[in-house]
Amino acid sequence: MSHRRVVVTGLGMLTSCGNGWKPYWQSVLNRKSHISHHPELYSESFPAKLAGYIADFDPSKFIKQRKLIKVMSREIQLALAASTLALEDAFLEASAYDPYRFGICIGTGIINNDLDEVGLGIRNALDEDGCFQMKKFGQEGIRSLYPLWLLKYLPNMPACHISIAHCLKGPSNTLTTSSAAGTQAIGEAFRVIKRGDADLMLAGGTDSKLNPMGIARFNLLGFLSFQQRVPETAYCPFDERRDGVILGEGSGLLVLEDFEHACKRGARIYGEVLGYGTSSDFNYDPRSSEDITGKCLAMTRALEDASTDVSEIDFLLANGSGIPHEDINEASAVHSVFGKHVGQIPVTAVKPVSGHSVYASGGIEIAAGLASLNQGVIPAVTNLEKPDPACDLPFVVGETQSHSSRVFLFNSFGFGGQNASLVVGKI
Amino acid sequence: MTRRVVITGLGAVSPLGLSVRENWANLIQGRSGIGPISLFDAECFPTRIAGEVKNFNFDYWIELDPALTHACRSTFFALQAADEAFRDAHLRLFELDSKRMGIYFGAGDSGIDFGPFVKTIASAWGSKGTVVDKELYLQASPLNLHALREHESEPFMTVAHLARRFDIRGPVSNCLTACAASSQAIGEAYEWIRNDYADIVMSGGSHSMIYPLGLAGFSTLNALSSRNDEPEKASRPFDSKRDGFVLSEGAGVLMLEELSHALKRKTKIYGEIIGYGSTADAYRLTDMDPQGNGACRAVEIALQKGNLKISDVDYINAHGTATAINDSVETLVIKKVFGPRAYEIPVSSIKSMLGHMIAAAGSVEAMACLLAMRDEKIPPTINYEEPDPACDLDYVPNVSRESHVNVALSNSFGFGGQNICLAFKKYNG
Numbered sequence: 001m002s003h004r005r006v007v008v009t010g011l012g013m014l015t016s017c018g019n020g021w022k023p024y025w026q027s028v029l030n031r032k033s034h035i036s037h038h039p040e041l042y043s044e045s046f047p048a049k050l051a052g053y054i055a056d057f058d059p060s061k062f063i064k065q066r067k068l069i070k071v072m073s074r075e076i077q078l079a080l081a082a083s084t085l086a087l088e089d090a091f092l093e094a095s096a097y098d099p100y101r102f103g104i105c106i107g108t109g110i111i112n113n114d115l116d117e118v119g120l121g122i123r124n125a126l127d128e129d130g131c132f133q134m135k136k137f138g139q140e141g142i143r144s145l146y147p148l149w150l151l152k153y154l155p156n157m158p159a160c161h162i163s164i165a166h167c168l169k170g171p172s173n174t175l176t177t178s179s180a181a182g183t184q185a186i187g188e189a190f191r192v193i194k195r196g197d198a199d200l201m202l203a204g205g206t207d208s209k210l211n212p213m214g215i216a217r218f219n220l221l222g223f224l225s226f227q228q229r230v231p232e233t234a235y236c237p238f239d240e241r242r243d244g245v246i247l248g249e250g251s252g253l254l255v256l257e258d259f260e261h262a263c264k265r266g267a268r269i270y271g272e273v274l275g276y277g278t279s280s281d282f283n284y285d286p287r288s289s290e291d292i293t294g295k296c297l298a299m300t301r302a303l304e305d306a307s308t309d310v311s312e313i314d315f316l317l318a319n320g321s322g323i324p325h326e327d328i329n330e331a332s333a334v335h336s337v338f339g340k341h342v343g344q345i346p347v348t349a350v351k352p353v354s355g356h357s358v359y360a361s362g363g364i365e366i367a368a369g370l371a372s373l374n375q376g377v378i379p380a381v382t383n384l385e386k387p388d389p390a391c392d393l394p395f396v397v398g399e400t401q402s403h404s405s406r407v408f409l410f411n412s413f414g415f416g417g418q419n420a421s422l423v424v425g426k427i
Numbered sequence: 428m429t430r431r432v433v434i435t436g437l438g439a440v441s442p443l444g445l446s447v448r449e450n451w452a453n454l455i456q457g458r459s460g461i462g463p464i465s466l467f468d469a470e471c472f473p474t475r476i477a478g479e480v481k482n483f484n485f486d487y488w489i490e491l492d493p494a495l496t497h498a499c500r501s502t503f504f505a506l507q508a509a510d511e512a513f514r515d516a517h518l519r520l521f522e523l524d525s526k527r528m529g530i531y532f533g534a535g536d537s538g539i540d541f542g543p544f545v546k547t548i549a550s551a552w553g554s555k556g557t558v559v560d561k562e563l564y565l566q567a568s569p570l571n572l573h574a575l576r577e578h579e580s581e582p583f584m585t586v587a588h589l590a591r592r593f594d595i596r597g598p599v600s601n602c603l604t605a606c607a608a609s610s611q612a613i614g615e616a617y618e619w620i621r622n623d624y625a626d627i628v629m630s631g632g633s634h635s636m637i638y639p640l641g642l643a644g645f646s647t648l649n650a651l652s653s654r655n656d657e658p659e660k661a662s663r664p665f666d667s668k669r670d671g672f673v674l675s676e677g678a679g680v681l682m683l684e685e686l687s688h689a690l691k692r693k694t695k696i697y698g699e700i701i702g703y704g705s706t707a708d709a710y711r712l713t714d715m716d717p718q719g720n721g722a723c724r725a726v727e728i729a730l731q732k733g734n735l736k737i738s739d740v741d742y743i744n745a746h747g748t749a750t751a752i753n754d755s756v757e758t759l760v761i762k763k764v765f766g767p768r769a770y771e772i773p774v775s776s777i778k779s780m781l782g783h784m785i786a787a788a789g790s791v792e793a794m795a796c797l798l799a800m801r802d803e804k805i806p807p808t809i810n811y812e813e814p815d816p817a818c819d820l821d822y823v824p825n826v827s828r829e830s831h832v833n834v835a836l837s838n839s840f841g842f843g844g845q846n847i848c849l850a851f852k853k854y855n856g
Contacts, residue, residue, distance in 0.1 A: 040561060041561060046565045046566060068712075103707070109581055109582060109583070110580065110581055110582060115548065115551075116557055119548050119552075122549070123552070123558060132545045132549065134639065135468060135471040136471070137471075137639060137643070138472035138473075139471045141643070145643060145647045147649065148647075148648070150647065150648055151648070151712055151843075154843070155536070156603060156605050156841065156842070156843055159604075159707075159843070160707070163709040163843075163844065164712065164844070166709075169721055169724070170705075170707065171706065172706070172707035172844075173602050173611060174602055175600055175602055175603075176603045177586075177599070177600055177601055178581065188600070188615070191618070194622075212561045212568070215565060216547075216565055219565070219569065220572060221577075278598040279526075279598060280530070280587075280590040280595060280598075280599035281590075281596070282587075282590060293596060297526060297597075301598075415581075415583075416584055417587045418586070418599050
């Protein structure tokens with residue numbers, strides 16, 4: 001095995017907290033949740049009303065070829081913006097790297113159709129009685145779709161647009177493992193650099209389920225929170241009153257870099273990826289999962305990969321989705337992995353700050369962990385008032401803890417039974 | 428210590444058959460699996476032909492496991508191919524450490540549950556400048572859409588079912604890099620084993636885009652052949668009258684195993700993976716880089732990782748989609764990398780027979796490389812009638828060829844400029 005070390009030298013993100021990692025981190029520190037009533041999806045009759053949506057995103061600020069914006073879904077636009085911010089944050093000018101040594105690994109899933117676009121095709125396929133006719137769709141329906149329509153929705157398009165915009169010709173991959181995808185992408189990109197296939201990787205995720213198809217799907221699974229109280233306090237993982245997910249949207253991408261490469265160009269280093277573990281459990285139906293072996297295995301593997309003992313972990317950045325049984329499963333898994341050390345490890349979670357951004361969540365949340373390392377604090381879990389006794393972990397509650405940390409563990413668990421954990425440390 | 432990676436089991440479901448044996452026999456005989464679309468009424472679409480999987484027994488799987496009731500079409504293909512590969516490798520669950528087994532798959536999306544989706548939209552027509560009223564759509568969705576069917580359409584569910592079925596608890600991932608996906612999955616699975624994250628990885632891919640919006644999407648992109656009257660002649664890679672690819676579906680599964688693990692089990696070995704190159708064109712959304720720079724680099728990386736000289740390569744399984752641009756650029760790439768030697772290497776595209784299985788394409792193409800090594804037979808490029816001056820290599824036209832194959836390459840290129848090259852070698856101890 002090679003001894004290449006992999007460090008984080010840039011952070012780029014868009015969330016409901018704003019552009020870049022700084023407003024996000026400020027919100028995490030101040031326990032300020034950017035969840036609000038979604039103006040378009042707000043409906044009297046629909047039980048879920050809240051979301052962490054990005055109100056003032058202007059893609060044209062980030063995308064030079066304006067005419068391409070039309071063929072970019074929101075997921076692509078957000079990822080492209082995050083990539084630009086990440087490269088700026090890492091002070092990487094296009095001339096500073098060999099394109100073939102700079103790759104991408106992005107977590108993203110189904111990109112949902114714009115209903116107006118596909119709806120037009122369907123409307124043009126109705127007969128006189130208003131019934132849909134496949135024959136008519138084949139002729140008139142598809143004529144109303146524009147030529148590049150399909151390319152707006154292929155999951156690998158965020159990575160492709162980014163590769164074109166920044167001339168990144170190294171390994172390019174797109175992972176579709178649900179809420180674990182962003183973290184898996186970081187872990188796999190870490191391995192790509194470690195094994196010598198690239199010196200630089202953009203890694204993380206992008207997602208927006210804040211569209212009718214995305215919300216409808218989450219609603220059908222019964223995952224959405226129906227909290228009717230003040231939006232800012234509604235999303236509360238690990239709390240007694242938690243009742244599900246409040247969706248967010250966004251993109252978070254890291255610049256991962258070979259340590260020597262980073263040193264040579266005098267890059268600012270946020271932290272080092274020390275270990276990565278991934279695993280599977282058998283929860284094909286996420287509504288009824290009880291199996292925690294996979295979650296344990298992901299954490300254990302990440303610790304082994306990092307050659308780190310549980311006693312060396314300074315804090316845990318938990319998945320904390322807010323789905324009642326998922327939070328309990330995570331707590332049980334943490335108990336099982338940490339054993340007698342569990343009482344000494346402060347646990348925090350950040351999903352309430354900007355909402356659950358599913359495929360993007362890993363790429364966003366890890367920034368909070370890195371900032372914690374660098375600033376010697378551990379933020380409290382936003383909106384956690386009364387921890388559920390069934391999730392018996394030493395949560396950071398109320399005030400930010402001063403804590404000089406060297407290493408943290410970060411969890412992301414997907415809805416299809418895929419799990420990913422990372423161990424990240426100070427350089 | 429270098430960990431070597433071999434393939435010990437194969438499984439396939441495609442328009443050319445429901446087993447590896449059937450698929451390979453048909454490929455060697457140069458048969459086409461393309462026919463009229465029967466999965467939905469495509470009569471008035473510009474393209475009405477595809478490669479459909481026929482006679483597949485979905486009920487068998489649902490009876491075996493009711494949890495599959497709402498699974499998507501390609502998940503069933505993946506399960507069956509995986510079952511075949513698992514048996515072929517003589518793997519027995521109780522003898523294995525499930526935590527040292529992984530899955531790295533290139534499973535595609537399953538598409539929208541179209542009927543219920545149309546119904547939902549039809550009860551949500553908008554006004555004031557919108558086609559569909561979002562609020563009404565949300566209200567109508569629980570009445571029309573099925574929760575688990577919706578969940579199954581997410582592209583991580585195929586691997587979730589595979590993990591459960593085969594008791595795999597180690598690393599599990601799924602990549603969806605368009606037409607390069609399953610080749611990329613195989614390459615990444617190889618890296619997992621090589622770098623000691625697992626001993627056995629189930630890899631490959633599954634996909635079906637033969638659904639109304641899939642056909643519509645590729646049609647509007649102008650990527651499909653519209654040779655509707657001669658389905659079997661429609662997919663004609665490298666031929667001068669090629670007019671696009673033919674959509675197809677299926678799954679291919681390869682069991683990748685660390686060499687000493689396989690030797691200990693005394694199981695048969697199809698071949699070894701010795702190189703994997705992955706690059707991006709970073710050129711244009713719709714077109715390949717006409718110079719093929721990214722693709723050349725992917726091939727060069729695969730050769731270099733496998734310590735291969737250009738004279739070592741005995742066969743190239745082409746991406747060969749039968750679009751005008753792909754085939755000429757791929758030809759150029761091979762010439763750039765191999766120089767004069769390019770004209771001596773047999774290059775064939777089995778998409779001429781199978782059509783384009785999109786995310787799953789690379790998996791059966793990898794299989795073709797391994798079986799060509801085993802049987803010393805190279806599958807042909809059928810429908811090759813009129814040479815194109817831009818495509819002047821030896822494409823093994825129309826009939827298979829007996830030929831010793833010690834080293835084979837498989838190319839896969841995806842929309843958006845994803846380039847993958849895999850290098851396989853006969854296992855000679």
